[in-house]
Amino acid sequence: MSYDVIVVGGSYAGLSAALQLGRARRRVLVLDSGKRRNAPATHAHGFLTRDGESPAEIAALGKVQLLRYPSVTWLDGEAISAHRIDDDGFQVDLVGQAPVHARRLVLATGIRDRLPPLHGLKERWGRSVFHCPYCHGYELDGGPIGLLATTPLAFHLATLLPDWGPTTLFLQDGVDLDEEQRRLIVTRGVRLERTPVEGFAESDGASLRLTDGRTVTLAGLFVPTLAAQASPLPAALGCAFDDTPMGEFIRVDMMGATSVPGVFAGGDAARPGGALAFAVADGVRAGAAAHRSLVFGLEGAAH
Numbered sequence: 001m002s003y004d005v006i007v008v009g010g011s012y013a014g015l016s017a018a019l020q021l022g023r024a025r026r027r028v029l030v031l032d033s034g035k036r037r038n039a040p041a042t043h044a045h046g047f048l049t050r051d052g053e054s055p056a057e058i059a060a061l062g063k064v065q066l067l068r069y070p071s072v073t074w075l076d077g078e079a080i081s082a083h084r085i086d087d088d089g090f091q092v093d094l095v096g097q098a099p100v101h102a103r104r105l106v107l108a109t110g111i112r113d114r115l116p117p118l119h120g121l122k123e124r125w126g127r128s129v130f131h132c133p134y135c136h137g138y139e140l141d142g143g144p145i146g147l148l149a150t151t152p153l154a155f156h157l158a159t160l161l162p163d164w165g166p167t168t169l170f171l172q173d174g175v176d177l178d179e180e181q182r183r184l185i186v187t188r189g190v191r192l193e194r195t196p197v198e199g200f201a202e203s204d205g206a207s208l209r210l211t212d213g214r215t216v217t218l219a220g221l222f223v224p225t226l227a228a229q230a231s232p233l234p235a236a237l238g239c240a241f242d243d244t245p246m247g248e249f250i251r252v253d254m255m256g257a258t259s260v261p262g263v264f265a266g267g268d269a270a271r272p273g274g275a276l277a278f279a280v281a282d283g284v285r286a287g288a289a290a291h292r293s294l295v296f297g298l299e300g301a302a303h
């Protein structure tokens with residue numbers, strides 16, 4: 001069976017895109033490998049009406065509501081590649097399953113966070129080590145906060161963080177500040193720590209041990225990460241990317257159209273600094289744009 005649209009990625013952006021298409025009574029396949037970026041976190045914050053709820057439950061409820069639309073089909077699986085088969089269609093190849101076909105694609109495949117190689121950091125990710133203070137800063141109750149500066153982006157975050165708690169900036173791996181940055185950081189009350197971090201001080205929590213033997217007690221640690229595309233599909237399809245200081249993101253126009261006609265994208269894969277609310281909004285946009293392109297054709301679609 002060929003679908004009108006295949007939405008690759010069944011998390012917040014993909015669910016939201018498919019909802020628009022299902023409500024337009026279009027045949028939609030949502031293909032999902034079940035690896036949401038925020039899976040390690042037990043609570044999601046900052047998403048209106050869902051603040052503090054489980055990220056898994058928010059996604060699960062979205063799926064239940066989506067699958068009430070009879071033209072929507074769900075497939076658990078992983079897309080390995082995709083290519084155009086004619087002027088009005090694509091094939092998506094899956095791991096261990098038959099290929100699937102559609103006239104349009106929506107890529108809602110998200111990103112992977114490239115974490116610095118600090119032993120134990122991965123296990124603490126989303127629990128006591130975070131990337132975003134808007135998501136998880138408030139819950140640290142104004143306690144001491146650390147920021148591991150492994151990229152120059154850390155300066156920006158260091159300047160914001162004192163609003164959530166007394167902040168120590170751990171300068172690592174040759175990352176340094178210029179005169180003006182140092183002045184601003186000091187004005188904001190940030191403490192600078194240049195002694196290299198050796199590791200976490202305890203089996204749990206965010207406190208750090210330095211190479212000189214000192215321990216710095218922390219309620220939470222922030223780490224600005226670089227994004228990598230979670231899926232090979234955007235590159236396989238030939239989508240253009242924007243190279244930003246936060247990583248590589250699929251280039252989209254104001255309607256979520258990528259550089260490849262018939263392919264739309266949204267959510268973390270197509271924007272730096274993603275959040276649930278942005279992903280859901282991007283999905284609305286990409287889903288509606290994909291629908292319009294089915295009606296008006298690729299040339300007539302209002303991007």
Ligand SMILES: Cc1cc2nc3c(=O)[nH]c(=O)nc-3n(C[C@H](O)[C@H](O)[C@H](O)COP(=O)(O)OP(=O)(O)OC[C@H]3O[C@@H](n4cnc5c(N)ncnc54)[C@H](O)[C@@H]3O)c2cc1C
Nearest residue numbers: 009011013033034035037038045079110126267268275276
């Ligand atoms: C630890 C952590 C905590 C966070 N907390 C918050 C918070 O409190 N509030 C907030 O607003 N934001 C938070 N975020 C950000 C939030 O998780 C993202 O903005 C959001 O998940 C983006 O949604 P998305 O649908 O674009 O991508 P994702 O949620 O990452 O979903 C992408 C989906 O695509 C699927 N997929 C990828 N490739 C393929 C493929 N080849 N084939 C099939 N399926 C594929 C994946 O399995 C996944 O289900 C947090 C992020 C992290 C890392």
